[in-house]
Amino acid sequence: MKTILITGATAGFGEAAARKFVSGGWRAIGTGRRGDRLKKLQDELGDNFLPLEIDMRDVPAVESLARLGTPWGDIDLLLNNAGLAPPTDPLPETDWERVETVIDTNITGLVALTRVLLPKLVERKGQIINLSSVAATYPYKGGAIYAGTKAFVRQFSLDLRCDLAGTGVRVTSVEPGMAETEFTLVRTGGDKEASEKLYAGMNPMTPQDHADLFWWLANLPPHLNINSIELMPVTQSWAGFAINREA
Ligand code: NDP
Ligand code: 8X3
Numbered sequence: 001m002k003t004i005l006i007t008g009a010t011a012g013f014g015e016a017a018a019r020k021f022v023s024g025g026w027r028a029i030g031t032g033r034r035g036d037r038l039k040k041l042q043d044e045l046g047d048n049f050l051p052l053e054i055d056m057r058d059v060p061a062v063e064s065l066a067r068l069g070t071p072w073g074d075i076d077l078l079l080n081n082a083g084l085a086p087p088t089d090p091l092p093e094t095d096w097e098r099v100e101t102v103i104d105t106n107i108t109g110l111v112a113l114t115r116v117l118l119p120k121l122v123e124r125k126g127q128i129i130n131l132s133s134v135a136a137t138y139p140y141k142g143g144a145i146y147a148g149t150k151a152f153v154r155q156f157s158l159d160l161r162c163d164l165a166g167t168g169v170r171v172t173s174v175e176p177g178m179a180e181t182e183f184t185l186v187r188t189g190g191d192k193e194a195s196e197k198l199y200a201g202m203n204p205m206t207p208q209d210h211a212d213l214f215w216w217l218a219n220l221p222p223h224l225n226i227n228s229i230e231l232m233p234v235t236q237s238w239a240g241f242a243i244n245r246e247a
Contacts, residue, residue, distance in 0.1 A: 004027070006029065014032070014082065019044075032082065059108065063113075080131060081129075084106070106146075110130065121169050132228070134177045176231050180206065209231075
């Protein structure tokens with residue numbers, strides 16, 4: 001039986017991935033700050049789901065994941081999914097604590113976890129799937145901090161492949177566009193109306209679309225590495241450059 005570690009399993013992509021992998025016969029460890037949600041997921045998924053309440057900003061807690069014993073510690077796939085965005089307000093108006101939370105979660109926590117799990121992943125010829133975003137490639141107003149963190153994740157993923165050459169470990173940067181999860185609710189500080197309005201009538205991608213993608217990546221033949229994969233709903237595209245003219 002294979003084991004996946006999913007960060008951010010309390011909502012969105014991570015929660016859907018936990019369901020997909022456990023129902024597909026894997027053991028899944030799911031982390032997040034909301035222990036009540038993890039407990040509920042365990043009630044639903046049973047003994048093949050291990051809930052661990054961990055804040056990605058707490059580096060010693062994150063590093064403790066490398067000390068799990070057999071069988072939970074025998075991790076074959078690390079799904080670095082936990083992440084969030086600050087509001088799209090101009091940077092000077094964005095609260096520093098929110099900026100710091102995003103950088104600490106999306107970058108520091110992800111790197112700390114990957115670093116301590118690499119020896120195990122090498123031993124098991126495992127796999128890493130990192131959640132980047134289309135924001136890593138295409139700029140938009142108010143996206144600087146979030147996009148910067150996701151550009152880090154994308155480049156970190158590609159560079160890791162160089163360090164892992166010859167080990168058999170696979171690394172993929174997954175770069176989605178708009179998917180309806182709690183992402184916008186979190187980004188707007190809990191504004192349900194704003195979140196619903198953003199996704200209304202545009203047929204966004206879903207958590208299930210992403211769980212299916214992770215499953216596909218996990219089940220590819222071991223000689224094949226998808227370096228990066230970018231996906232969007234058909235309704236999302238680009239708006240071009242903005243040009244400001246002198247009056
Ligand atoms: P959700 O808000 O639905 O889920 C985010 C998950 O991350 C939650 O389980 C949350 O758990 C966890 N998380 C956030 N901060 C922390 C933290 N400090 N410590 C531990 N866990 C944390 O968002 P999505 O499912 O949409 O997002 C998943 C990933 O996909 C993110 O990295 C996001 O940036 C990325 N992404 C999302 C897109 C979208 O349109 N939805 C598009 C492109 C990329 P908890 O709050 O319980 O701690
Ligand atoms: C978030 C993707 O398109 O909502 O990572 O900015 S988008």
